[in-house]
Amino acid sequence: MKNNISTAANQTNTKDKGQRNLQQATIYKILLAVSFVHLFNDSIQAVIPAIFPILKDNLMLSFAQIGWISFALNMTSSVIQPVIGYAADRKPRPILLPLGMCSTFLGVLLLAYANNYILVLFSVMLIGFGSATFHPEGMRVAHMAAGQRKGLSQSIFQVGGNAGQSLGPMLTKWIFIPFGQIGALGFTIVAAAGIAVQTYVARWYREMLDAGYTFHKKSTARAIDPARRKSIRTATIILVFLVFVRSWYGASIGSYYAFYLMDKYQMTLDKAQIYIFMYLAAGAVGTFFGGPLADRFGRRNLILLSMVGTVPFALALPFVNQMWAAILLLIGGFILLSSFSVTVIYAQMLYPGNIGTVSGLITGLAFGLGGIGSLVLGNLIDSIGISKVFIACGFLPLLGFLALLLPRDEKLEEWAAQ
Known part of the structure; x- marks a missing residue:
């Protein structure tokens, strides 16, 4: 009897030790794999704004119609992300990783042949749905593979x-100007590669779950005052805003x-894309x-x-020459997006144990609002012209002062530890 108790205790200790090892190890091959899929996914999403000038000429679209296409992509890829993340937090679904990329594959294929505005909207919605499926589970995989290096894992994933x-x-510059809309067909190869990598990642994800990996418990959320x-x-x-x-x-x-560069400096489209x-x-x-x-x-x-x-x-961007515009874009882009992964980590610390839901909220719903x-x-x-709009947009980052209302890191870490 004592031997049985001792054996059971040893098994429990071994299981606990194995769980700690699962949570502490940093699996770089999985982090790199999911980061590459993130690159595949978002490069395909980047096809949509990249093809705007071509679609505008081919289908005789207004800027408002271009805005609707962007809206359809962002809302589809974003608003349902928290829902998928919420479901994944309760029951992980590794199969969603390759299935989401299959939706993206179909969307790109349809976009290459879409000859009217409605088909374009439908194709970008398929691409958006694939992206919405990928991001919450992809972030859970990045969190799972991070071990103790959560910040590094988010940087690798988000970059x-x-x-x-x-x-x-x-x-x-390289595809749509020389080949036109049919150039989107080449991205089916990228989507197919994404399906293959996602299948590999999903298999590892399932093995980790079967081995006993669990995310942080959510019971503490019910006990907070x-x-x-x-x-x-x-x-x-505040963070979502x-x-x-x-x-x-x-x-x-x-x-x-x-379009602004072409309007103000009479640039060619291919040169404007470099900026x-x-x-x-x-x-x-x-x-x-x-x-x-x-x-x-x-x-x-x-x-x-x-x-x-x-x-x-x-603020200076609309008033400078072409050389300074390039310099300001480089500096401004680096500074503005330096907080990209940090906002995700901040949100995950607000809601430990709800990785999918929170990640979907930050990268999903917030970007949908951006749409x-x-x-x-x-x-x-x-209505008022592109120059006035860009002057007005220069004031948007001033709203960043609202970050002063966010809890300090010390308070955030105190909450996350409880």
Whole structure:
């Protein structure tokens, strides 16, 4: 009998030790794999704004209609992310990883042949749905593979996505200008590669779950006092709003700045795309360094500095020559997007144990609201002109001062530890 008890105790200790090892090990091959899929996913999403000039000419679209396409993509890829994340937090579904990329594959295939506005909207919604399916589970995988290095894992994961987004302008230059809309067909190869990698990641994900991996328990969330619950809710609203503002300003650059350059400087489309690429590429670099910078200067401080620090560059951008525009875009992109991964980590610390839900909220719903901003900007450009709109957009990062209302890092860590 004693031997049986001793054996059971040893098995329990071995299981607990194994669980700790599962949670502490950093699996770089999985982090890199999911980051590459993030690159594939977001480079395909970047096809949509990259093809805007082509669609505008082919289908005789207005800026407002361009805004609706951006809105359809962002709302589909964003608003349902918290829902998928909420479901995944309760029952992980590794199969969603390859299935989401299958939806993206179909969307890109349809986009290449879409010959009317309705088909374009439907195709971008399929691409958006694939993205919405990927992000919550992808972030859970990144969290699972991170071990004790959560900040680094988010930087690796998010830099893949931002690098993919930065490719959009070059896609216009290298693919859509020479080949036209049919050039989107080549991205079915990227989507197929994504399906293959996602199948590998999903298999590892399932093995980890079967081996006993669990995320943080959520029972503590029920025990928090009402005052702290209210503070967390307020911090969440502020954080989502800040990401919304950041996304709105980013939409002004990514979706419309090429048109602004062509209008003000009479640039050719291919040259204008280089400027957008510089902004987004600098943002990808900023995303990677954001985690280490937050470790040094604090998460809240970095969120504040990334927004407010962008203000002088955003305000000056509409009034400078072409050379200074390139310089301001590089500096502004780096600063603004340095908080990209940090906002996700901040939100995850507000709600430990709800990785999918929170990640979907920050990268999903907030970007969906940014899609509304893109729609509004398109209508404003049609109404008052593109120059006035870009002057007004320069004031958006001033709203970053609201980050002063976020709890300090010390308070955040105190809440997360309880």
